[in-house]
Amino acid sequence: MSVFAVSKEVLMTVIQELGKTHELHGPRVDRASGQVFFERAGAAEDIALEAELPSMPPKELFFPQVDRLLKYRYDSAARSVELTRLGQERPKALIGLRPCDLAAIQCLDRFFLGQEYVDEVYRTHRRKSFIVTYTCNEPARQCFCVCFHTGPAAEEGFDLNVTRLASGYLLEAGSEQGRALAVGLGLRPATEEQRMEKERVVERSIALFPEKATGNKAWASRVMNRVTTGFVKPEVWEEIGKKCFECGGCSYVCPTCSCFNVEDACGAEGECERLRTWDSCSLESYTRMAGDHNPRKLVEDRRNKRFFCKLSYSQSKKYLRPGCVGCGRCVWVCPGDIGLPSVVEQVKS
């Protein structure tokens, strides 16, 4: 790994350089509301590195809410059909990705690109990406990445990691393409002093997390154990189920959730598109079969399944690590206040 130190201006140069070969994407602030989204940026200046965690997860870049997979036109007179694959490979540079969101993308990589089959749809979106992560100098509201070892600084999986120092930024190259970019731009190597400062920044950040995160590292792991071994009383899931509104929000904003529906949407004249759209195991329709048999009809069973999947199945099969990265988005969007931290508390007690 190579480590560099740059000023704000030089950092902008690095981003601009990337902008010559990649689409730039990064946190941008909606002016009227102040809400942050991880969006396409026309220029380096449009990216708000210091903005809080984007409200929607950056998984959207590789796994869009609505993805057009292919289109076809069925000619019922000629009895023929033309199918065309959609989806283009577009080089993307993700600038200012927070470490928790990077960990989530690594989970999705392991899941979509590994297992029994490689998902070509995801791979097309994912290839030729350049990832620049941004260390969190302090936790934002509802952050608990330290409980799942995904932050506040990225340790691997990035091309460049940026940490804000008292004066300037530390840039760590985490891949050959990251190093090549830095060296190619003639960036100045960091001093020992600056490297140490970064370590202190990270330590200080960790210390700012609330008690449950730092004082009790076993907060999450103990519950993961219970969920894995099945030692959670049914009454607990029933209580949690009563609070669930079955809106699906938790799955949509979760950076590791990737369940999708496949549907053919047709317009006039037999022109159809096959769409892949975000789906949620919270919804009753998720397991409903034609003929109406539904093996997971009860809402408490669906809540049970979600947390089993997020805390146990992810570890054993999907990602080989817990599926939660501690971003806190599910806490923002749940009308019933049963985001993951709340469920962990309820299972613990």
Place this chain on the structure above:
Amino acid sequence: MSYKAGVCVLCGTGCAHFLRTDGERVTGVAPSLGHPVSEGKLCHRGWRSHRTEDRERRITAPLLRDREGVLRPASSYDEAISGLLERVAELRKQGIVPGILAPASLSNEDGYLLGKLARTVLGARVFIEGLEPGYLESLEALHEILGVRGAIGRFEELDRCACLLVLENELARVSPILEGKVRRAAKRGARVVYVSGIPELADELRRLPEASSVAIVFVAEEFGRERETVRAIAQLAQRTGKMGRDGSGLFPLAATPGNQQGLVDMGLRERFAGTVPVLALGALWTPSMEQAEVIFPIAKSIEAEASFTASDRRVQLSPAKVRPPAGVLPAWRLCAEIARKAGQGWSFEQASGVFDELAREVPGYSGLSHATLARGFGAHWQHTALREGQTP
């Protein structure tokens, strides 16, 4: 930015959201974190509001029924408008009041100008398809008793009230957002009771401590069907002497999609009941339009800058997010075209101009404008009959 702010009109809660768009289509939805009512949440329908697969039902060009009774595409808007004015004139000569059919998804601007067109130019009656009968009845009852066709208070009162009474039982199904607020009220120590009817409501209000604020919520679909019931609710609310004060309120909630409150505010209160209309407006084809003489396509609410009013009188602005199909106009602009052709001197360049006029004409909307609505999350129109701190 690909995410653009908007207002969800799938029920009367009035959540804000963001719709992701590439200019042509909507490709995603996100919640609005800072909104005082939705507070970062969306319900199941709200999270799917970007998934409207209705391409097959979209109307994109005007249709005119010819003298043989066959509905044909008009050669131009001009031809269709002339055709409309002719048929309207004929009907009026026969002493028949022409009918106009329009959907409940119309914006305030659309509704205002359509109403004005109907009243002052065509001499016609407007029928709205999709207006919720329970909600209409509720608003009439509130008007009779409290002097205003609208909720007392704002949904934010639910965050402050000391006592919250919900007339069971559909709130969780209709609005997880408001039900979430109710549950949080209980958590912060408010007295929350789900009452099953008027006697229980009366009982709770009798026991209410003097200093206590009280918010009453009911789903109009359920409880609004009988005007008598809502009169009783309104009378009980009035007798508390707290209506209009901080933390208190009376909230009928519209469950049906559409700009229910806004259209009533604009004076469009008649539900479609089967009368054959001479004119039908719509973005999407419905069977009720089948018999109309003239059919005009209109832009969907996301295709034009528009304002909508929630069940607690919050008026919110929703900027245009995608382009309408070529040639398709927002309803208000179409109405202005028709009026112009009929010899009226209406000139509205933008939706904000329409709003400025309606703000002068519609009771309670004075002082509002697109500029003021664009700041923050809109604003509540004021009761002229009920000022803060006073009760009628």
Place this chain on the structure above:
Amino acid sequence: MKAEAKITIVDFPEVVNIDEIRDEAPEVKTFYLSFLDPRLEAGFRIRSGQFIMCTVFGAGEFAVSLPPSPERDRLHITVRAVGKVTHALHRLRPGDKLGVRGPFGNGFPFEEIKGKNVIYVAGGIGLIPLRSSIIHVLQHREAFGRIILLYGARTSRDLLYREDIREWQKTPGFETFVAIDRAESGWDGEVGYVNTLIGKANVPVENTAAFVCGPPVMFNGVIAELLKRGMSEDDIVSTLERNMKCGYGKCQHCAIGRTLVCTDGPVYTYRQIKTLGEGI
């Protein structure tokens, strides 16, 4: 495990022609298919117990078991019209086109059961996935002990694969028992629920594999009877159905507990089904 050059059509459907359609029973039809691409037509190989994702153009996709034997058989699917997509399928005619992705899933054991007795117990449309294994096993008759079929349907009109059944009833060394729920005039076969055939056929339980497929009530009744007679839970095999969208392990709709039915299954032993951690 034999190494084979396998063609799997993963995410982009290949087009097949509907060559022929046969009415099997009320609401149930068999569609005989051939790939337009000659390379696929020659090289597409399946295992008994696998399934494909079939596209009905204009309607959507659905998961469907593969009833053909892996060797020497026409590619076909047998489908009951239940939902929007399958009803659209039933409106098609020979010459219309469908899309195919797959084959997906594990298969019915074949090598593992060589030398054993094999019992097939099917209820109603449960015969569809079992047909593949039945034909395959019969094509290698000498490798197995007793081969028994117990097949029950509600009425005689609901019996599938009548031509096959007539063949099977004439096949030496294949003990077949076909029953309908209630007596009908003109029916001289067995009468009663399919689990009553277990005793009638005097099925073996030692060195025996049982393949059971059918609606939940029938399934539970048959399992209970077999276990009562001393059969092991590891020797009873079935195939599970789920709401599937992708078919290759990504959409996650088919997850039950720790297993994904499209990739770990759809074939499971009864012991595995019992320990899935969730109901089926």
